[in-house]
Amino acid sequence: MHIVVCIKQVPDSAQIRVHPVTNTIMRQGVPAIVNPYDLYALEEALRLKDQYGGRVTVLTMGPPMAEAALRKAISYGADDAVLVTDRVFAGSDTLATSYALASAISQISKDMPVDLVFTGKQTIDGDTAQVGPGVAKRLDMQLLTYVSKVRSLDTENDEIVVERRSEGGVQVLKTSTPCLITVLEGNNEMRFATMANMFRASRYPVKIWNKDEAGIEDVTKTGLKGSPTVVSKVFAPTPRAVKAEIIQCESNEPGDLSVTLLAKMFNKHPKLEKEIAKRAV
Amino acid sequence: MSEETEAKKPAAGKRKLQLDESLLGYKGVWVFVEHERGAIHPVSLELLGEGRKLADMLGVELAGVVMGQPGDTTRSFCHEAFFHGADLCYLVEDPLLTDYRNEPYTKGLTDLVNKYQPEILLLGATTLGRDLAGSVATTLKTGLTADCTELNVDLEARSLLATRPTFGGSLLCTIQTLNYRPQMATVRPRVMAMPERDATRSGRIVEDKLGMVESSIITKVLEFIPDEMQDKPQLPFADIIVSGGRGMKKPENFKLIWDLANVLGAEVGATRPVVQAGWLDLERQVGQSGKTVRPKLYIAAGISGAIQHRVGMDASDVIIAINNDPNAPIFDFAHYGIVGNAMTILPALTEAFKAHLATARKAG
Structure with missing residues (x-):
């Protein structure tokens, strides 16, 4: 059993600030973390390894600093780590990213055939949920998205049964491995790193692959060249033409608010008053 | 795992907006009509309203794409699509499409796109829509923009302007798909307004075949466990x-x-x-x-x-x-x-x- 878990190093979006004057992102000092959704995928992979044996390889594409994310994954118990990094990947959109990752997974499988590829359901910086499906299609693997639970795995017959969150319910699906699974959040919790694994992580030689080592055959499918989409504009949202009417209420008395806010608002929106009166208890 | 956000500088200026000859034939706006257990997902109707505006701006037809098991219910979704703004519907009926599965739906939608060549394809950003959109876009090797909050067109380049939040929601960015067709985008439920339903509208239905057999589909649905709706806040x-x-x-x-x-x-x-x-x-x-x-x-x-x-x-x-x-x-x-x-x-x-x-x- 060999599971590849695709992870991404992302800026901790809770700590991103926008410069109030220039509207540019202030990246300085924003800590880089492992995409939180990917940790659910990694934990699920580690659990399967605990149960069925085998190896867990973590894979990421990114700048050299993304090595830290892989080391973190090793400290949780992953066996191997591969960083795909090359200038040709700069500016990749989701289609180009899926090409690079799929190539790298093919390379990894030369070492030991890959049975399962896991990813988080999406990242917190891009929020697209597109790379997982993209990798699956490029590797011609069955795709199972938003999986909340692996019910059973039959390593003899290469079969897996999972529960998949769908609109309005849960689908129970059976498919053949190898397949790609995007793991839904909230159904497991990342284990603590053991002392032994932390030591191992600090000394582990992360495999650092350039485009050739990652098996990239066609560089025009990578980076900006391989990306059908381009960002044509980045901007801050515009305030409404009319700013909020500021209600003065120094006393915070209900009577005051009745006059200053409610009377005014309902005068302008009589339908709203009726709507509320109808339903309110 | 998108890298979209890492394209730091707008790059559209440097790259050609001109379409290759082979792509000039791509015309029309499509909306994938998602449904579950006998009802259209509201997001698809919202998208038909938005798609109508885009189609009018471009001077082309708006089409709904309906896929599902054979029967009156599936067929009735085409009429709902007409009532909400579609001029025509592509209809693929097959027992293999009874439950959503990635493989047959990806094939069905990809085949339709290759055959009828729309310039814009919109899907709801639901679990189904995101699963399907990502697969279809990769199969067609075209651009896809997720979770758009605003859609518009650059008429000169006939290019879809898809705007979405970026950097964890601190800024907005507009994304274009250059020299690839169709231009694909997903939009989350309730982002676009629900259009008025006009039951006097009608349109034409174009039927197509899926061309698959069950034994060729690897993933099987063993069971469906519906949610208990009553406790969930709506x-x-x-x-x-x-x-x-x-x-x-x-x-x-x-x-x-x-x-x-x-x-x-x-x-x-x-x-x-x-x-x-x-x-x-x-x-x-x-x-x-x-x-x-x-x-x-x-x-x-x-x-x-x-x-x-x-x-x-x-x-x-x-x-x-x-x-x-x-x-x-x-x-x-x-x-x-x-x-x-x-x-x-x-x-x-x-x-x-x-x-x-x-x-x-x-x-x-």
Whole structure:
């Protein structure tokens, strides 16, 4: 059993600030973390390894600093780590990213055939949920998205049964491995790193692959060249033409608010008053 | 795992917008009509409304794509699509399409695109839509923009302008698909307005075959376990919502939010930090990574108004904001603002509504 878990190093979006004057992102000092959704995928992979044996390889594409994310994954118990990094990947959109990752997974499988590829359901910086499906299609693997639970795995017959969150319910699906699974959040919790694994992580030689080592055959499918989409504009949202009417209420008395806010608002929106009166208890 | 956000500088200027000859034949706007257990997902109807506008701007037809098991129900979805703005529908009926599975749906939709060549293809950003859109875009090797909050066209280049929040919801970016067709985008439920239903409209149905056999489909559906709906809050369709943010200081203070919500018969919402802190359930999160809502009245207490939150609620008819910072961004898009301490203003507002409604009911 060999599971590849695709992870991404992302800026901790809770700590991103926008410069109030220039509207540019202030990246300085924003800590880089492992995409939180990917940790659910990694934990699920580690659990399967605990149960069925085998190896867990973590894979990421990114700048050299993304090595830290892989080391973190090793400290949780992953066996191997591969960083795909090359200038040709700069500016990749989701289609180009899926090409690079799929190539790298093919390379990894030369070492030991890959049975399962896991990813988080999406990242917190891009929020697209597109790379997982993209990798699956490029590797011609069955795709199972938003999986909340692996019910059973039959390593003899290469079969897996999972529960998949769908609109309005849960689908129970059976498919053949190898397949790609995007793991839904909230159904497991990342284990603590053991002392032994932390030591191992600090000394582990992360495999650092350039485009050739990652098996990239066609560089025009990578980076900006391989990306059908381009960002044509980045901007801050515009305030409404009319700013909020500021209600003065120094006393915070209900009577005051009745006059200053409610009377005014309902005068302008009589339908709203009726709507509320109808339903309110 | 998108790298979109890492394209730091707008690059459209450097790259050609001109279409290759082979792509000039791609015409028309398509909306994938998603349905579950006998009903169209509302997001598809919202998209038909938006797709109608795009099609009119481009001077082309709007088509719905309906896939499902053979029968009157599936066929009736085509007519619903006409009622909501479609000129025609592509219909693929096959027993293999009874439940959603990635493989047959990807093949069905990809084949239709290759055969009839639309320039724009829109899908709902649901679990189904995202699963399908990502697969179809990769199979067709074309561009896909997720979770758009605004769609427009650059008429000169006949290019879709897909706008979405970026950098964790702190800025917006407009994304274009250059020299690839179709241009694909997903939009989350409730982001676009529901168009008027016009039952006098009709259109033509173009039928197509799936061309697959069950034995060639590897993934099997063993079971479907429907959700128990009654307990789940339904924020996207609530008429009144009272939400709290980090400015509520501690979870106990949410009682003040619930009190006001009870008087108004409202749902309770929250921002991402509040949900991440575990004060409220994930189902109540409003914003880019939570639910998009369009209530008649939205009351925001202790919410600063980050874009992440704003894109989830700024289509509300009336927004009242309570915040102790007069410079909070929420006052840029609220209709009424109260500067002050939410912990004292909320109870006063609750009492004021109570009194006002009592009088209104007596009078009415």
